[in-house]
Amino acid sequence: MSAQYHPLVKRLLDGELSLAELPAELRAEGEQALRLIRGVDRAPVTLPATLDARVMATVRRHAASPVRRAWRRLTAPRDVELRLRVRPWTVWAGALAAAAAVVLLVSRAPAPSSPPRDAGLPARVASHDSVYVRFVLYAPGAQRVTVAGTFNQWDQNAAPLAPAGTNGVWTTTLAVPVGQHQYAFIVDGERWVADPRAPAVDDGFGRRNSVVAVIAQGARTL
Amino acid sequence: MTALRSALLAAVAATLPLVLAGQGDVAARLDGRVPPEVVRAVQGIAAATAARGLPVEPLIDKAIEGGAKHVPADRVIAAVRALAARLDEARLALRQGGIETPGADVVEGGAYALSAGLSRRQTSDLVRVSRPPYDPALTLRVAATLAALGVPPQQTLDLMESMISAGRAPGDLLDLPSGVQAGVDQGATPAQAANGLARGVAQAPGQNPNFVPPGQAKPHPHKP
Numbered sequence: 001m002s003a004q005y006h007p008l009v010k011r012l013l014d015g016e017l018s019l020a021e022l023p024a025e026l027r028a029e030g031e032q033a034l035r036l037i038r039g040v041d042r043a044p045v046t047l048p049a050t051l052d053a054r055v056m057a058t059v060r061r062h063a064a065s066p067v068r069r070a071w072r073r074l075t076a077p078r079d080v081e082l083r084l085r086v087r088p089w090t091v092w093a094g095a096l097a098a099a100a101a102v103v104l105l106v107s108r109a110p111a112p113s114s115p116p117r118d119a120g121l122p123a124r125v126a127s128h129d130s131v132y133v134r135f136v137l138y139a140p141g142a143q144r145v146t147v148a149g150t151f152n153q154w155d156q157n158a159a160p161l162a163p164a165g166t167n168g169v170w171t172t173t174l175a176v177p178v179g180q181h182q183y184a185f186i187v188d189g190e191r192w193v194a195d196p197r198a199p200a201v202d203d204g205f206g207r208r209n210s211v212v213a214v215i216a217q218g219a220r221t222l
Numbered sequence: 223m224t225a226l227r228s229a230l231l232a233a234v235a236a237t238l239p240l241v242l243a244g245q246g247d248v249a250a251r252l253d254g255r256v257p258p259e260v261v262r263a264v265q266g267i268a269a270a271t272a273a274r275g276l277p278v279e280p281l282i283d284k285a286i287e288g289g290a291k292h293v294p295a296d297r298v299i300a301a302v303r304a305l306a307a308r309l310d311e312a313r314l315a316l317r318q319g320g321i322e323t324p325g326a327d328v329v330e331g332g333a334y335a336l337s338a339g340l341s342r343r344q345t346s347d348l349v350r351v352s353r354p355p356y357d358p359a360l361t362l363r364v365a366a367t368l369a370a371l372g373v374p375p376q377q378t379l380d381l382m383e384s385m386i387s388a389g390r391a392p393g394d395l396l397d398l399p400s401g402v403q404a405g406v407d408q409g410a411t412p413a414q415a416a417n418g419l420a421r422g423v424a425q426a427p428g429q430n431p432n433f434v435p436p437g438q439a440k441p442h443p444h445k446p
Contacts, residue, residue, distance in 0.1 A: 150283045154290035179327075180334060180363060182287070192291060199370030199399070201337045204284065204301030205293045211334070211370055213363045215396060222367045222399050 008132075008173065009033050023134050023173055025164045129178040131214045133221055137161060137185045137195065140168030149183025149209075151176045156186045178216045182209040251282050256289035256298060263299040267306050276309045277326035280333065308333045315342045319349025321358065331362030338369035344379045351386050360392065367399045372412030381416050384423050 011017045012030045022030045135147045145161040151174070152158040161170035182201070185193045194200045195210035203209040213222040248268045252261045264285045268278040284305050288298030312332030316324040324332070335345050348365055352358040361382060368378040385395055398419060405415025 148290060150287075154283075154287045156290060180330060182283075197403075199338070199367050201334070201370050203287065203291075204304060205288060205291060205297060207291075209287075211367065213367060215360070215363075222363060222396060 005029065005033055013037060023171070025171065129216050130175040131178065131221060132173050133176045133212060133214065134171060134173045135159075135161065135183075135185075135195070136164075136169060136171045136197070137187075137193065138169055139185070139187050139193075142168070142170065142187045144188055145170040146186045146189075147172065147174070147183055148186060150181045151183065156189070161185075176212065176214050176221075178214045180211065180213045182211055184209055248278070248282060252285055252289075255286050257295045260285055260289070260295050260298050264302050267299075267302055271306050271309065274310070274313075275323075276306075276313060277329055279326075280309065280330060281305055305333070308336055311342060312336055312345070315345040316349055316358070318342070318346040319352075319358070321349060325359070327359045328362070331359045331366065335362045335366040335369070338366040338375075340365060340369055340375045340378065344375055348379055348382055351383055356386055356392050356395075361386075361395060364395045364398055368402060368412075368416065371399060371402050371406070373402060373416040374413055377413055377416050377420075381420050381423070384420055388423050390423065 005013070006026055006029060008017060008022055008026055009030050012019065012022060013033055019027060019030050019034070137145055137147075139145050146156050147159045147161060148154045148156040159172060159174055161172040163169070164171045182203070183195070184203075184207075185195065187193055192207060194208040198210040198212060200208040200210050215222060248265050249261055252264060256264075264281060268281050271281060272278050281302050284302050285298055288301060293301075309329055312329050312335075313324060315336070316328060316332050321328060332345055332349075335348070336342065340348070345362070348361055349358045352361040365378050365382050368381070369375050373381070381398065382395070385398070401419050402412055402415040405418055406412055410418070
């Protein structure tokens, strides 16, 4: 059942997202999934009437076994009382020796090194921080819409948008690493279109790129 | 003189492997994405840029973007060269603003501000007022975003400066672009929307409890 749900809806079911954090077009699906889960949770559990009798018969059979009783006598935990008589100065000496050992170990331990960083990877890719960003484009009549930018190495096949109904709205939600990114939509594999809802700058090639800045502070975008 | 020459040779010998490794990395990133002549040119531009202590990642991104958009090789090389020059200009603006050795994110923020239309002087001015708790990388990005939304650069700078001098919390700056966008959605021009935000700043003083208006001494705690 759950295999048919959108990955974000699955995260909702796992408790990682709230309903309000879902994109608007997924909320109905999310609500339906939550309703189903609640229904399952509240379904009464009916046990067969003979279950009690079968369980008790098994318990009695095990309890009656002499071998099992002997084994239990050998292995069952028992309370044992130990009395120690120590002088106070021995306690203090022990504590001081333990403290000295800890100091020695800490001073001889190697300094923590910074995590290895592959020089071939840029910092923005090495960072694990990312924020879900929803990309939306109104492109009526389009057969295929994708989004490419610095967050996916301008790969125009990496992030396809899905049509949201039949009204020409295309959308996708991507995990975008913290940092500043430029991007554009590609309509039908050939037309590069800037996001009309986002700030834009000259791309240096005579077109415009949209810009999204993903900020670590509060995990948000500008 | 001999000692100086030896030191220079040692420095070159020490940095050469790094430069060559960097060039190999650039080539690996660009291989198959752009024509060979673009790879060679970007390797050279990136090496020179890295030698000046500037980030090269935006240059590689720009070359890859040109390849993805099927832009002719000479235009890709020109765009990468122009971007390298903008990174240089950004660092100059940052230095004039008081940051002698800016990090890569600040340089990229400065380059974004320049791309969005702020002048070098305006960029320097913004950096100069972006003292703690304000992060210059963040203020530059916010200003650049406002300018890219269509707010005139000088008005952008004035709005940012008024927010900072009013002692608004750094996080409040992040709301400015969405504020402008909301105004535009209601039919205002970006300049009108920014004007509305500036009036709001003037009417509602800052909430930062540590803020002391310029020229005023920090009040002493009252002693009974």
